[in-house]
Amino acid sequence: MTSPKVAPHLLVGVGGGIAAYKICDVISTQVKAGWSVSAILSETAAHFVTPLTLSTLCRRSVLTDADFWHPQAPRPLHIELAETATLLLIAPLTANTLAKLAYGLADTLLTSTVLASNMPILVAPAMNTRMWEQPTVQAHWQQLQQQPRYHCLPPTHGRLACDSVGMGRMAETSEIIAYLDSLAHTHGQRDLSGKHLLITAGGTREYLDAVRFIGNPATGKMGLALARAAVHRGARVTLVHGILSEPVPPQVTAIAAETSEQLQAAVMQVWPTADWLVMAAAVGDVRPATQYAGKLPKAQLPTALPLATIPDILTMAAQGRQPHQRLIGFAAQTGDIEPAARAKLAHKGLDLMVANAVDQPGCGFGTQENAALVLGSDGRSHRLARMPKLILAHHIFDLAQAWLT
The missing domain is CATH 3.40.50.10300 (CoaB-like)
Structure with missing residues (x-):
């Protein structure tokens, strides 16, 4: 493996949760490092961080489901994104999107892009502790980890926005950035698996x-x-x-x-x-x-x-x-x-x-x-x-x- 000569094109899927604001630091850091960054903002995520904020940081327009169904696009948008991006980050990953990924559902721009691509995907969940500990959520999390293209950063323990203390905090932005840098080098290969x-x-x-x-x-x-x-x-x-x-x-x-x-x-x-x-x-x-x-x-x-x-x-x-x-x-x-x-x-x-x-x-x-x-x-x-x-x-x-x- 060698480091890529061409700067990666990162696609960021932002889920609906208070941790969405943290993704601004990730986008800003990678853009400053010379990466091309695009973002898909879910309908619920727009309640926590505005399209203007993300488009300013990305230096390009932020995409939403409204763009997905726009009739004037020359090619299907999810196909275009799947072919141009080299890495996909989904953070914060909500319980709803986690379930869709586990079962291969494709009813949004983000989930359709996932199925149309082969790129490595880094996911970082964030949710209330009781939500995270639900058996169905844990089953979906385990399912995702069985799929080689998914790289999973588990949530951490700490005080949450709802004031409860427990598992559910999104991984630190420094860890997300480090994992993205690793994926840019390895292209998602796990050549030390089993060691x-x-x-x-x-x-x-x-x-x-x-x-x-x-x-x-x-x-x-x-x-x-x-x-x-x-x-x-x-x-x-x-x-x-x-x-x-x-x-x-x-x-x-x-x-x-x-x-x-x-x-x-x-x-x-x-x-x-x-x-x-x-x-x-x-x-x-x-x-x-x-x-x-x-x-x-x-x-x-x-x-x-x-x-x-x-x-x-x-x-x-x-x-x-x-x-x-x-x-x-x-x-x-x-x-x-x-x-x-x-x-x-x-x-x-x-x-x-x-x-x-x-x-x-x-x-x-x-x-x-x-x-x-x-x-x-x-x-x-x-x-x-x-x-x-x-x-x-x-x-x-x-x-x-x-x-x-």
């Missing part, structure tokens, strides 16, 4: 006492991007994480591990059931040789700090690996990154090493973008220029799929 990926992220803290520790500036952004990309490609993901600067993506099983010892224990527990281990966490190399209970008074702080070496988790995982398991390591380096990365690749018994230069502007810890040198155990190498970390994650998985399977 269980164990991914680590974030930095560890090695405590001297209750409040002081040895740490690093890792924020977990790269590991989170890898987890997000893997889920979008169909994988089952377990994320063992240290300190993170962002929430864990939906549909990811998360295990928190603040210290290297905790992270090691979690990894070794999950690893026997995983297919790939992607070690993106910035695990400490050393810890204080002595850990003190409580907070040491400043006057009692040691003037010299004896250190103990932390065992290498990847090396431990490699020693007990099964034939089908694959190991991918990450190396944060400065200067000439290749020699040290190649040495680590061989010494740790890895299949793939991803090296990045943390001393380069705009790359490394805490940044939104990254660049990398990917090295294979068979001697192959590939340089990835600076790009958003989510897209970099997809390129890494592209190479892993090509080189390791």
Whole structure:
């Protein structure tokens, strides 16, 4: 897979619900990123967000069912949309539209376009908790997930517009945007389907006492991007994480591990059931040789700090690996990154090493973008220029799929 050279044409179907206002941020973000965006506004959605608002953001007229039945169109509108759009987002997805999609009904412009197209469809439901929990709604949701072209972002838990607290909030717009970016890269393919990926992220803290520790500036952004990309490609993901600067993506099983010892224990527990281990966490190399209970008074702080070496988790995982398991390591380096990365690749018994230069502007810890040198155990190498970390994650998985399977 490669990223598309032509900007995607996104068609947004806006359902009738208070969450409709959130779709404005999605449209605005993708238009600014160079995407072409069209929108279909349902009759009920127009009560929550106006056609003028969406047409201004899309830079083109918003479509409604009135346009669907217009007699002067040169071609059937739903056919035209199905042939020109490359991605379809339906958000908020209402219980009514969910039922129509599950049963293949086509009585509106939106549902007719769905049936006339083969494009990937991302859906993000939003509704009252009792509505969401109805057995019929859940059955329709399960039906939709069985169809490969549908990519489903489940609602989240929180306070709803009706003041109740529970499941039903539409997924955050940042998650919707990230999923759209993934679909633009993968074209909806789920090439990691059936695989269980164990991914680590974030930095560890090695405590001297209750409040002081040895740490690093890792924020977990790269590991989170890898987890997000893997889920979008169909994988089952377990994320063992240290300190993170962002929430864990939906549909990811998360295990928190603040210290290297905790992270090691979690990894070794999950690893026997995983297919790939992607070690993106910035695990400490050393810890204080002595850990003190409580907070040491400043006057009692040691003037010299004896250190103990932390065992290498990847090396431990490699020693007990099964034939089908694959190991991918990450190396944060400065200067000439290749020699040290190649040495680590061989010494740790890895299949793939991803090296990045943390001393380069705009790359490394805490940044939104990254660049990398990917090295294979068979001697192959590939340089990835600076790009958003989510897209970099997809390129890494592209190479892993090509080189390791």
